Amino acid sequence: MSDVMNLNAVTPAFVDTLRAVLPAATFRDANASYLEEPRGRWQGQAAVVLAPASVDEVSVILKAAHEARVPVVPYGGGTGLVGGQIKPDGVAPILLSMERMTAVRACYPEENVLVVEAGAILEDIHNIAADHDRLFPMSIAAKGSARIGGCLATNAGGVNVLRYGNTRDLVLGLEVVLPDGQIWNGLSRLRKDNTGYDLRNLLVGSEGTLGVITAAALKLAPIPAGQGTAVMVVPSPAAALELLSLARSHMGEGISAFELIHRQGMAFIAEHLPDLRLPFEDFPEWCVLIDVGLARGLDPADALEALFEAAAEQELVSDGVIAQSEQQRRDLWEMREQIPEGNRRVGSVSSHDISLPLSHIAEFIEAGWQALAKVSDVRVNCFGHLGDGNLHFNVFPAEGKDRAEYTHLRDAIKTCVHDLVASYGGSVSAEHGIGRLKVDDLEKYGDPVKLALMRQIKDSLDPHGIMNPGAVLRAG
């Protein structure tokens, strides 16, 4: 059902009322780039693109939209993979871009806190933290263009969740404009604060449907005294999980990342990104990238060597590369980080961002491959954040075939994977969110009581349904 019955169009008169109260620089050209999304699934629409420069301007816009009952789609870096930033149908929205709100409001390195506006680019935040000898650990492949407001709105995950948590876990306070234009000043820098309901976490991950995050107080971390990286060849995903357990018994939270990599990912890279250095000539069927950050007094390479030896005794590993320099470390990471780019160049039939209880992962991978083989002749690139139980189980055309040949199978493939995930108590959106891509899945696999509660909260906070209509919850 569309939202045309409930929402009003953005009329020229409405835009004129905004022009009367907002600086001219707020009004942007509706470039094509605002209306595309990374995987090319949808084409968005925008009646007007507004880029406010302050929380007060955001408030003016939402208050007006609330009163006129016109839809608003908040827009960060445009890198979301589930269409949360793209409204392809119904009433053309105000596209509310955070691109001009990029300021660092304050930095408190002695508190490990950085307060930034929502439009700040993730990689810039990494650099600012590094300038203060600190780490902002959340990192994703799109870090060069993703904006922190979008990372917060989607509770982005990434490669360091095992040690540092999701984006949710890295935020102390938020400044938020509510759907009716009210400003909630919740920019706390406190580590502990039990004064009332946790609205911060309600906003984080709500994908722009409950309000607009305009600034955040982020947690920084000390840079570990010594950092190291290795890639180890494992006989199976089950062995990889045993290796993780062994690694944690050696180094506890010192394990920053534990990433599963399948042969297919390296093969795609070799084919499409031939300049990239790969750690093995013969691609192993399964390997893991292990990143560690250790306390003073421990040499990371030595600790990884000790882990490798202990693992080899238990036949959990058969080969490996331990980075001996910062350059080698970067090369190993580059290989991991370019897997999504390799995938993009091949072009997936269907991509699945799933999570599972850790003890079912190995079984799931085996069963998933078998189930897909019954649906069609496809290639699977299974990789991801094994330590978090989060796999990217992405399905590609068979060698020599084109993705267009699989269009009619896309739904069957998605259903095959998601049904299996659900049967193991897993999630069909581990870190990308629901957006518009997975609204059906949420209805199919989600707990109905939870869904009804979400709807109650949405209706209570956004009674006219103007905020990102059609994302997360069905519009209309």
Next chain:
Amino acid sequence: MSDVMNLNAVTPAFVDTLRAVLPAATFRDANASYLEEPRGRWQGQAAVVLAPASVDEVSVILKAAHEARVPVVPYGGGTGLVGGQIKPDGVAPILLSMERMTAVRACYPEENVLVVEAGAILEDIHNIAADHDRLFPMSIAAKGSARIGGCLATNAGGVNVLRYGNTRDLVLGLEVVLPDGQIWNGLSRLRKDNTGYDLRNLLVGSEGTLGVITAAALKLAPIPAGQGTAVMVVPSPAAALELLSLARSHMGEGISAFELIHRQGMAFIAEHLPDLRLPFEDFPEWCVLIDVGLARGLDPADALEALFEAAAEQELVSDGVIAQSEQQRRDLWEMREQIPEGNRRVGSVSSHDISLPLSHIAEFIEAGWQALAKVSDVRVNCFGHLGDGNLHFNVFPAEGKDRAEYTHLRDAIKTCVHDLVASYGGSVSAEHGIGRLKVDDLEKYGDPVKLALMRQIKDSLDPHGIMNPGAVLRAG
């Protein structure tokens, strides 16, 4: 305003309808112990005490209460310090005790997950985790009687927050009965799950006002390879914070706890708990207890020694004791953990559970002491979780005086401390919650937009206002 206008009394007829559908064992004697609270501030009331044995029985009770519009106060271990479990006035409630729901539903040590019912005692959970060679890190002085449901409802903090987070950070999934009796089965064991709004964190810390948590999937942690503890004498709280920074640069997240202790705390212990072993004969004005859990290959005592030496060079420490055995470690911790018991025996005039931005703590402590001196002749025991910015700034009668002599000053003392906290951007409830004790404070110091939002959510989820009326939000 009381709730007698909106809620109905629990009539004998209502209890009879419950007796017809619930086992006889559900109905408990209304012992005095249910109606007391640890600091003796209030006397509770209960029309009936019900102890259901299953989530379905909880559902039956809430559904009936919702329909009859009678109040329900969820009850865990009764150890809360802000009166969240005590309803002293208005309509006498159903006291819903979780004491019979103590089962371990499942344990997945390979996933570091333990699923328990809400009535499980915190210390029992510690022991179950230890039996599986794991750690459930959340620990508070009341661990022997606090139940996990209450810890979740209040988002309890404790001594290991620096490393492992609050209770909020240690839960993966919840089973919840909503105010109308619906059961939300959210007992997920997933580390990453971005399917919809974060209702888990909304329920955690809602102090029984939005529903009843009946079970939780808890995160366990690996036991660190080596654990060590030291007490170091510091010249000032400012030096203590510099020492924390130095410690984190040495050991990162290996610092599990960093507790500030003032001379007054040791003096109270020496006077009232004379059998306890204290680490110094002359009590230093300030010291810190540092607990570390390190990776294999590091000796904790050596690492603490290296930290001490580096800190001594910077004149951040002047003396110290590093535990050389597990028994010494336990003794140091026992001293820290008995500070609240020492306080209890002296009897505080007013206790303050506050948090501050880390960079203002030292200044606050100085200013707080000075401000209180102008109000009256009192003793202050300032101690707590310095690493989290969380202090217990507790005020006691002057030597030789009785707390009764200060009754008329209690409000002025509380206001003096809380106003100062607010002026530094701090919180007047860091880890204990709002309960009934701090409803006025929340209204005075809280963000009005946030408060209005909380009220909207409360009204949406609990339209008849039956759940723990008067806690967190004013009743009526």
